Amino acid sequence: MQQLKPIQLNERICLIDGHDLDMTERTGIFVILEEEITIVETSASPSIKYVKEGLKDLGISLDEVKYIIVTHIHLDHAGGAGLLLKECPNAKVVVHPKGARHLADPSRLIAGAKAVYGDKFAELFEPIVPIDNERLLIKNEGDKLRIGPNCQLEFLDTPGHAKHHFSIFDPVSNGMFTGDTVGVRYPQLVPDNVHLFLPSTSPNQFDPDAMHQAIDRMQNMELDSIYFGHYGTTNMPDEVYRQVSSWLEVYVNEAKTIYIEQQGYEVLAERLLSLVREHLRGLGISDDHEVYSILQLDTEVSAMGLLDYLSK
Numbered sequence: 001m002q003q004l005k006p007i008q009l010n011e012r013i014c015l016i017d018g019h020d021l022d023m024t025e026r027t028g029i030f031v032i033l034e035e036e037i038t039i040v041e042t043s044a045s046p047s048i049k050y051v052k053e054g055l056k057d058l059g060i061s062l063d064e065v066k067y068i069i070v071t072h073i074h075l076d077h078a079g080g081a082g083l084l085l086k087e088c089p090n091a092k093v094v095v096h097p098k099g100a101r102h103l104a105d106p107s108r109l110i111a112g113a114k115a116v117y118g119d120k121f122a123e124l125f126e127p128i129v130p131i132d133n134e135r136l137l138i139k140n141e142g143d144k145l146r147i148g149p150n151c152q153l154e155f156l157d158t159p160g161h162a163k164h165h166f167s168i169f170d171p172v173s174n175g176m177f178t179g180d181t182v183g184v185r186y187p188q189l190v191p192d193n194v195h196l197f198l199p200s201t202s203p204n205q206f207d208p209d210a211m212h213q214a215i216d217r218m219q220n221m222e223l224d225s226i227y228f229g230h231y232g233t234t235n236m237p238d239e240v241y242r243q244v245s246s247w248l249e250v251y252v253n254e255a256k257t258i259y260i261e262q263q264g265y266e267v268l269a270e271r272l273l274s275l276v277r278e279h280l281r282g283l284g285i286s287d288d289h290e291v292y293s294i295l296q297l298d299t300e301v302s303a304m305g306l307l308d309y310l311s312k
C-alpha cells in the first residue's frame with residue numbers, strides 16, 4: 001500500500017497514518033515535536049513499518065524518541081509498542097497503572113484478542129513483543145511529564161472505553177489525546193462536509209456512566225483540540241461531546257432492547273448501523289460511501305461491547 005505522508009497538524013504535532021487493518025485514516029500515531037520527542041499511540045505491530053517511515057519523513061531518528069505513550073493497551077493502540085521500543089534505545093513506554101503488567105506480559109492480551117479475531121490474529125497483530133518493566137513508566141491521575149522547556153503533559157484517568165485508559169492533556173495546544181474515550185472520528189466524510197463522531201463501546205470494560213463522566217470532564221476543560229486514536233483531530237470539541245453523548249444513549253437503549261429479546265450481537269450491530277445510515281442519508285451520504293467499510297466494523301465491535309456490559 002502506498003504510504004500517506006505524515007500530516008503536520010500544528011507547529012508541534014504531526015500525525016502518521018498507521019494503515020491499521022490496511023485501512024487509511026483509521027488509526028493514527030501522533031508525534032510531538034518537543035525537546036524530548038514523544039509519540040502517542042503506536043497502533044498494532046504491522047503498523048510499525050509505517051511509523052518508522054513516517055518518522056524518517058519528519059527527519060526524526062529512532063534514537064531521538066524519548067517517550068512512547070499509549071492511551072490504553074488495546075492492540076490497535078499499543079500492540080506495536082514493544083516492537084517499536086526495540087528500535088528506540090532511549091525511549092520509555094508510558095502507560096496507565098492498570099495496563100503496565102499486560103505490556104510486560106502480554107499473554108492475556110493475546111488470548112483476549114485471539115478470542116475475538118480467531119485465525120486473523122497473526123496477520124493483524126503479530127509479533128507482540130513484551131516490554132521490560134524497567135522501560136515502563138506508569139502515570140497516575142494528575143501526574144505530569146515534562147517533554148520540553150514549556151511543555152508538561154498531564155495525565156487524566158479516563159475510563160469508559162477501558163479501565164486502563166488515560167487521556168493526555170497538552171497545555172501548549174490546549175488539546176487532549178483521547179484514545180477511544182470520547183469516540184471515533186470519521187475523516188472519510190469530511191470531504192462531504194459531514195462531521196461524524198461515534199462512541200467506541202468495545203468489549204470488555206465498556207462503562208457508559210464512566211464514558212459520560214469523561215466527556216463531561218473534558219467539556220469543563222474548554223479544550224481547543226481533540227486528538228483521536230481514530231482518526232486525526234478536530235477543533236470543534238463541543239460537537240464531539242454532543243454527538244458522542246447522544247449516540248451513546250441511543251446505543252445503550254438499542255442494546256437493552258436486543259438484550260431483553262435475547263438476540264445476538266449481529267442483530268444489534270445491524271440495528272446500530274441502520275440508525276447511523278439513516279442519519280447519514282439525511283445528510284446526503286449515499287449508502288455505498290467508502291465510510292461504510294469502517295462503520296460496519298465499528299458497529300460490530302461496539303455491539304459486542306454493549307451486550308457484554310449488559311450481561312454483567
Ligand SMILES: [Zn+2]
Nearest residue numbers: 074076180229
Ligand atoms: Zn481503538
